[in-house]
Amino acid sequence: MLKAKTGKTQWRALGAMSGTSLDGVDAAVIETDGTQIFEFGESAYREYSSDERAVLTKALGQWGGENALAAAQVVENAHVDVLQGFDEIDLVGFHGQTLAHEPRGRGTCQVGDGRVLAEALQSPVVWDFRTADVKLGGEGAPLAPFFHFACAKWIGLKDPVCFLNLGGVGNITWIDPSKSAPEEAGALLAFDTGPANAPVNDLMRERLGLTYDKSGAVAMDGTVETGALELFLAEPYFSRIPPKSLDRNDFSEMINLVRELSNADAAATLTAMCAAGVAAGMQHLPSAPTQVFVTGGGRKNPVLMEMLRVSLECPVVTVEGVGLDGDMLEAQAFAYLAVRVARGLPTSGPMTTGVRALVGGGVVTSPG
């Protein structure tokens, strides 16, 4: 059973993330005061059933209505399922499921109601992390960068590095760990690099009835079609100055660029597009990173990792190489951010989301 505590300086926070891949819910505990990471705790994963995934897929791109409500219910149930298995939790950080993201237009939409979770878990819940940032002119994403800064400190780094998350969409955080705090000028620069695994997943589903290209097995036998890659890189998104963010389906038409190709060549080309998006992003960084730490499911794809190693001019390693868990980094990030919100500390700033001023985005709901 979850237990709420107040007046703490060190919190045992539980974070949960349901990412753009729609595979399931990651949940992880972290001990923190909202600045320093003291300890990483236990974690769990709750996969969506195929019926649940179908409900979520149907609601993608929607801002409300029947499908979005059904998706919210799936998200809430799955989260309660997995989160009730943790003990002695002070605070829950609940990201929810992004259905639509259009920061310069209709805003950003994450479903799953934090009030439902607070009641079911009898714990304070921090949720709706992105809305405040978007309202203040920010991209509302990425939000993990302040946590990446804390990770760089936890590792004990001194020189500029990058964290690269390869989920459905890719996002990168450049960090100068010699700065004392993430809100300090020059400490961070972050943005979405482009599509990551989502297009390959879509191709696998469409052609082979698979959910993803496990270990890059299909792409491994393919040849990259350079014409398609060039057309992809001509997209204005890549030259846009960051911060900038993407919706899962912003590049969904790129599958058309590989329509005529064999399964292997199409998978290789879409995988190369992910790596090329990251490489194009490097031009925007304040200085060359000494290392790139890769997190998210894409790090398990050796074809993608090799493409990154060839195109980036620095060592590319998985976050496991520095003692972190690449399956749980996003869940840990929302645990960490929840404590920052509870303590009134900012969670994003001009160099991570482009928001006008530092903002602590998130709503705190206590059980009734």
Ligand SMILES: Nc1ncnc2c1ncn2[C@@H]1O[C@H](COP(=O)(O)OP(=O)(O)OP(=O)(O)O)[C@@H](O)[C@H]1O
């Ligand atoms: N063993 C593997 N081989 C190849 N690809 C993999 C492997 N494991 C996971 N992936 C890819 O990683 C994806 C899941 O990554 P992750 O869990 O980081 O995404 P997410 O958190 O849902 O997305 P986002 O970070 O965009 O919100 C899968 O959909 C798949 O494409």
Ligand SMILES: CC(=O)N[C@H]1[C@@H]2OC[C@@H](O2)[C@@H](O)[C@@H]1O[C@H](C)C(=O)O
């Ligand atoms: C709107 C939204 O949910 N964006 C996600 C998505 O998934 C990856 C990338 O696009 C990133 O910008 C963000 O998630 C991570 C956790 C973030 O906010 O840092």
